[in-house]
Amino acid sequence: MSHETWYQIKMRAQAGGKHLSGAERMLPQPLLPQQAETLVHRAIFHPRGVPEQVVLKIEKIEPEKIEILDALPVSEIRAASVAEAWRALENLLREEGFLAPEKILAHFPETYPMRGAMVLDIETFQRWEPDFQRGIRVTGMDALDSCQKTAENGKNSFREAIVLATKTAHAPGIVGEICVSDDPGYVTGYFASRRRGYVRISPLKEVGDEQGGRLFLYHGSSEKVASCLDYLEHQLVQVRNIPNLPTPALPRPDRWERLQNTLETLHSAGLYRQVPEMESAPAGEVRFRGQPLVMLASNNYLNLAHHPDVEKLVQNVAAEWGTGSGGSRLTTGTSPWHTRLEASLAEWQKTESALLFNTGYMANVGVLSALCGPDDTIFSDALNHASIIDGCRLSKAKIVVYRHGDLDDLERKIRQENPSRGLVVSDGVFSMDGDLLPLPRWLKICEKYGLFSMVDDAHALGVLGETGRGSAEHWQSPQPDILVGTLSKTLGSEGGFVCGKETLIDFLRNRARSFIFSTALNALSVAAAWKSLEILQAEPWRVRKLQENVRFFCRELQNAGIPVQSQSAIVPILLGDERLAVSCSQQLLEKGIYLSAIRYPTVAHGKARLRVALNAAHTPETLRHSAAAIAQTLPVPLR
Numbered sequence: 260m261s262h263e264t265w266y267q268i269k270m271r272a273q274a275g276g277k278h279l280s281g282a283e284r285m286l287p288q289p290l291l292p293q294q295a296e297t298l299v300h301r302a303i304f305h306p307r308g309v310p311e312q313v314v315l316k317i318e319k320i321e322p323e324k325i326e327i328l329d330a331l332p333v334s335e336i337r338a339a340s341v342a343e344a345w346r347a348l349e350n351l352l353r354e355e356g357f358l359a360p361e362k363i364l365a366h367f368p369e370t371y372p373m374r375g376a377m378v379l380d381i382e383t384f385q386r387w388e389p390d391f392q393r394g395i396r397v398t399g400m401d402a403l404d405s406c407q408k409t410a411e412n413g414k415n416s417f418r419e420a421i422v423l424a425t426k427t428a429h430a431p432g433i434v435g436e437i438c439v440s441d442d443p444g445y446v447t448g449y450f451a452s453r454r455r456g457y458v459r460i461s462p463l464k465e466v467g468d469e470q471g472g473r474l475f476l477y478h479g480s481s482e483k484v485a486s487c488l489d490y491l492e493h494q495l496v497q498v499r500n501i502p503n504l505p506t507p508a509l510p511r512p513d514r515w516e517r518l519q520n521t522l523e524t525l526h527s528a529g530l531y532r533q534v535p536e537m538e539s540a541p542a543g544e545v546r547f548r549g550q551p552l553v554m555l556a557s558n559n560y561l562n563l564a565h566h567p568d569v570e571k572l573v574q575n576v577a578a579e580w581g582t583g584s585g586g587s588r589l590t591t592g593t594s595p596w597h598t599r600l601e602a603s604l605a606e607w608q609k610t611e612s613a614l615l616f617n618t619g620y621m622a623n624v625g626v627l628s629a630l631c632g633p634d635d636t637i638f639s640d641a642l643n644h645a646s647i648i649d650g651c652r653l654s655k656a657k658i659v660v661y662r663h664g665d666l667d668d669l670e671r672k673i674r675q676e677n678p679s680r681g682l683v684v685s686d687g688v689f690s691m692d693g694d695l696l697p698l699p700r701w702l703k704i705c706e707k708y709g710l711f712s713m714v715d716d717a718h719a720l721g722v723l724g725e726t727g728r729g730s731a732e733h734w735q736s737p738q739p740d741i742l743v744g745t746l747s748k749t750l751g752s753e754g755g756f757v758c759g760k761e762t763l764i765d766f767l768r769n770r771a772r773s774f775i776f777s778t779a780l781n782a783l784s785v786a787a788a789w790k791s792l793e794i795l796q797a798e799p800w801r802v803r804k805l806q807e808n809v810r811f812f813c814r815e816l817q818n819a820g821i822p823v824q825s826q827s828a829i830v831p832i833l834l835g836d837e838r839l840a841v842s843c844s845q846q847l848l849e850k851g852i853y854l855s856a857i858r859y860p861t862v863a864h865g866k867a868r869l870r871v872a873l874n875a876a877h878t879p880e881t882l883r884h885s886a887a888a889i890a891q892t893l894p895v896p897l898r
């Protein structure tokens with residue numbers, strides 16, 4: 260060998276000041292050009308990104324100065340989870356005679372931001388690498404056979420790791436190495452020492468995790484450190500007899516641990532959700548955890564969910580129709596109550612026809628996915644309800660989100676897209692902010708550009724307009740092409756519906772999958788909604804009472820210095836911080852007031868709020884008392 264001219268070639272690729280990839284080879288001159296090409300190829304087509312700069316450094320070396328080492332023997336630990344793998348590593352360190360493995364491992368995260376390795380004294384826990392930020396880089400090594408295998412194009416993480424580990428293990432004073440790759444796709448790490456060999460351990464992290472590091476364990480006098488660092492950085496080493504290890508099958512992280520981790524993250528961010536169990540029917544006041552409470556969080560706006568007339572009717576319907584509908588609407592699930600309620604809804608909303616869905620959620624998803632496809636563009640308000648968002652996604656249409664309530668932005672975006680087919684969709688009353696869609700101008704825009712107009716009036720029905728007919732009545736405007744509503748809020752039952760032209764309804768009966776492929780609502784829910792609608796229309800004072808309650812409550816809060824306003828039954832009190840919202844909600848609960856903290860993902864991060872939903876059954880005394888309690892609970896800047 261020594262009669263040949265040898266070179267060391269190093270490749271380093273980076274982008275945005277960050278290291279992307281690197282490699283080095285030692286090889287005789289004739290193989291150099293081809294190897295250079297291989298390394299450039301690897302730099303340019305690296306999975307971690309496109310490099311902005313690739314540096315190739317080629318230096319002549321003296322082959323007689325190369326130390327030949329046998330590869331460390333390889334063994335393997337496969338753990339069921341990341342936590343278990345780290346425990347296995349800790350045990351291994353203990354077996355190897357390290358006195359404080361947990362202390363050693365506690366230093367490991369400090370290596371994550373470092374480019375090179377940390378050198379940790381296992382007795383004093385002093386760090387010996389000269390530059391704490393950069394760390395020590397091991398260079399001057401290669402596999403002995405790499406020059407013969409010039410065709411080997413791709414990267415073999417295992418071979419590179421064992422070359423480095425073998426060299427490191429032979430450095431004076433190094434008694435072990437712990438390494439976790441920062442490659443997000445590679446979850447295997449290792450412990451290596453001359454005594455123990457190279458122990459592959461997986462999984463030491465989750466797939467997608469970009470944190471990794473390298474820790475050298477040093478044992479020896481401080482005088483010997485210099486020779487150790489010199490060996491790591493400068494000694495030329497070739498490693499031979501590297502075993503062939505098949506690249507591991509894609510790691511299989513424990514499927515339950517991922518879920519557990521997510522839940523823990525939610526907990527610590529104040530975003531964990533539970534399902535509180537109520538101890539009485541929804542009303543202005545309820546029982547919860549053994550206490551009577553003022554209910555300021557229910558959408559049962561007109562207090563019809565527990566109306567005696569509704570109850571009586573439902574008992575009769577139960578006697579006649581039982582509990583389940585037994586089939587989809589297109590097969591055997593349609594009772595006269597279904598037909599009757601659809602007729603009432605259409606008449607109420609002054610549209611040609613109406614169609615029931617099992618929930619408002621399913622109505623939105625069904626309509627949007629039936630009406631729109633890949634050739635459509637849907638223009639959707641940024642704060643639309645999640646069921647609209649899901650419907651848009653399911654439709655596979657192009658989705659263009661316009662700024663909340665900003666009709667100039669809507670029109671600008673329609674012009675920009677200039678779609679030949681499409682739909683504009685908005686909440687009539689926004690469910691978490693309580694503000695209104697300016698319906699007349701919005702409808703004009705839809706009309707002007709020939710787009711379907713779709714309004715979700717879930718929080719407007721029974722709330723807006725003199726008789727509670729919703730957005731169209733409030734604005735004294737025609738209906739949109741597609742009006743979606745729910746039976747589950749004002750109408751105190753469950754189910755959703757769509758009102759519109761008979762053509763629309765007929766189309767939905769034939770095309771809306773959430774209508775077709777789901778068992779029909781039971782007659783009880785349908786009859787209950789029908790009766791509630793009858794009461795709502797016969798007793799418009801309920802709507803007026805609710806509207807009066809909103810004005811009264813907002814005034815009370817404003818008088819206490821809290822800036823709120825609302826034209827709907829939803830009065831949001833913006834707090835921002837998630838944990839603050841949760842803590843206010845808890846304090847209010849102790850004061851006898853049930854008021855939900857609304858957090859991400861229902862609203863954006865940092866937009867957490869208390870969301871008051873008022874009820875026609877609230878008395879002025881209740882509302883005055885509640886407003887005072889809320890004012891008392893809020894932090895000072897808001898007051």
Ligand SMILES: *Cc1c(COP(=O)(O)O)cnc(C)c1O
Nearest residue numbers: 618619620644690717745747754
């Ligand atoms: C509640 C709500 C829905 C969903 O209605 P459900 O009948 O509860 O499924 C849809 N859209 C809006 C705006 C809502 O507030």
